[in-house]
Each structure stands twice: as structure tokens, then as C-alpha cells.
Amino acid sequence: MKEIQYLSIQGSCAPSFWFKDHDAQSFRSLIESLTLSHSLIISSIYRTDVFFMAEEDHLDLIIRSWSTLKRHSFDQHLKGKFIRANNRKEAFELYFDTLFHLIKHPKHHERYRIRLNEIQQLESNNPILKELMECDMLLTEKYREQHVKYVSLATAEQIGQYIPSCENFSLLAHERLRKLNYN
Numbered sequence: 001m002k003e004i005q006y007l008s009i010q011g012s013c014a015p016s017f018w019f020k021d022h023d024a025q026s027f028r029s030l031i032e033s034l035t036l037s038h039s040l041i042i043s044s045i046y047r048t049d050v051f052f053m054a055e056e057d058h059l060d061l062i063i064r065s066w067s068t069l070k071r072h073s074f075d076q077h078l079k080g081k082f083i084r085a086n087n088r089k090e091a092f093e094l095y096f097d098t099l100f101h102l103i104k105h106p107k108h109h110e111r112y113r114i115r116l117n118e119i120q121q122l123e124s125n126n127p128i129l130k131e132l133m134e135c136d137m138l139l140t141e142k143y144r145e146q147h148v149k150y151v152s153l154a155t156a157e158q159i160g161q162y163i164p165s166c167e168n169f170s171l172l173a174h175e176r177l178r179k180l181n182y183n
Contacts (some may be wrong), residue, residue: 002037004128006091008098010047017070019043030065032060042119044112047102049095051128057086092135094130096182147181158177 009017010170019027024041031039031052039052039066063082067074083098102109123129 002035002055003053003086004088004091004131005054005057005059005062006068006083006085006094007050007059008094009081010083010098011101013081014048016072017048019048023069027066027069029153030069031062031082034061034065038127039178040119040123040126040132042112044108044115044117046105047098047112051091051132053128059084060084077148088131095132096135111175148178 019041024043027050028039028041031050032042035052035054035058039050041051042049043094050066052062059082060079063079064074067078072078078088083094085094099112102112120133121130
């Protein structure tokens with residue numbers, strides 16, 4: 001059975017791995033030819049997330065390919081800069097846990113959300129994107145029900161006052177994953 005695998009790079013080293021224009025589509029084609037399955041790339045200047053489905057652990061191969069494409073030499077130091085997950089549960093938990101950290105930087109978060117909205121419009125049938133949005137909708141629902149406190153990016157004063165615990169994201173993502181029906 002194919003598992004969702006996940007790679008992410010963010011922060012100060014992320015701009016050199018950012019996919020501009022058609023780079024993301026070219027890299028996505030490469031991933032899909034290597035894994036013979038679906039992939040999803042969400043790339044903004046300070047964060048890039050790569051999801052793909054594969055039966056075997058292809059994380060190192062994808063990092064090597066990505067590094068080569070961006071003209072970086074691949075070594076253990078570089079490998080350590082990537083957030084990695086080789087199964088669906090860890091992938092979604094890490095995604096939401098690390099997205100939480102991006103919220104602390106409203107301009108970067110806004111840029112990322114704009115890119116994600118563009119991808120939603122272009123790739124609405126992507127199965128990985130559908131699962132990701134299911135988890136996101138559950139988190140939004142939990143915010144509305146006040147099971148998790150919501151930090152509005154519209155009000156700058158609230159951002160520094162309360163940031164929900166990362167464990168909330170993990171637990172909610174895991175709860176949603178249990179409810180999803182997988183093939």
C-alpha cells in the first residue's frame with residue numbers, strides 16, 4: 001500500500017529551495033515519475049512542503065533530487081534541515097505542527113496561504129490535497145467549537161498573547177485521519 005510521505009523545509013534556508021514559476025510543476029513531474037503516484041507541492045519563499053505517495057521510503061532520493069535541482073550539495077548537514085515523515089499519520093501531524101510556527105510570522109503565513117489557495121483552485125481533485133483539506137477543516141471546526149483556541153491573524157495583538165499547543169494539532173489531525181476512509 002502506498003503511504004503519504006512528507007518533506008518540508010522552512011526558515012532561513014528555505015528561500016534557496018523555493019520553487020518559482022514552473023519549477024514546482026517540473027519537480028512534481030519528477031516525483032510522480034519516480035514514485036508512480038500523486039504528489040503535492042506547496043511552495044512559498046519561507047516554506048516549501050512536498051507530499052507524495054510511495055510504497056517505499058523515497059525521502060532521501062527526493063531530497064537528493066531537490067538539492068541537485070537547486071544546486072546544493074547533498075550531505076548529512078543539509079539532510080538535517082528537512083522535516084521528514086514516511087507515513088500518513090506523521091506527515092499530517094508534522095505538517096500542522098510546523099504550520100503553527102509559521103503563524104508566528106504573519107507575512108510569511110499570508111504568503112503561504114495565498115499559494116495554498118491557488119493550488120486548491122488548480123488541483124481540486126488531488127487526493128493528497130483533499131486529505132490535507134479534510135484535516136484543515138476539522139481544525140477549523142474545532143476552533144469554532146472552541147475546543148482549540150484560534151489565533152486570528154487579522155488582529156496583531158492576539159498573536160503574541162496565545163498560541164495553541166502543537167499537541168492540539170497532532171491530536172486533531174490524528175483524530176481526523178482515523179475518520180478518513182483509505183484505499
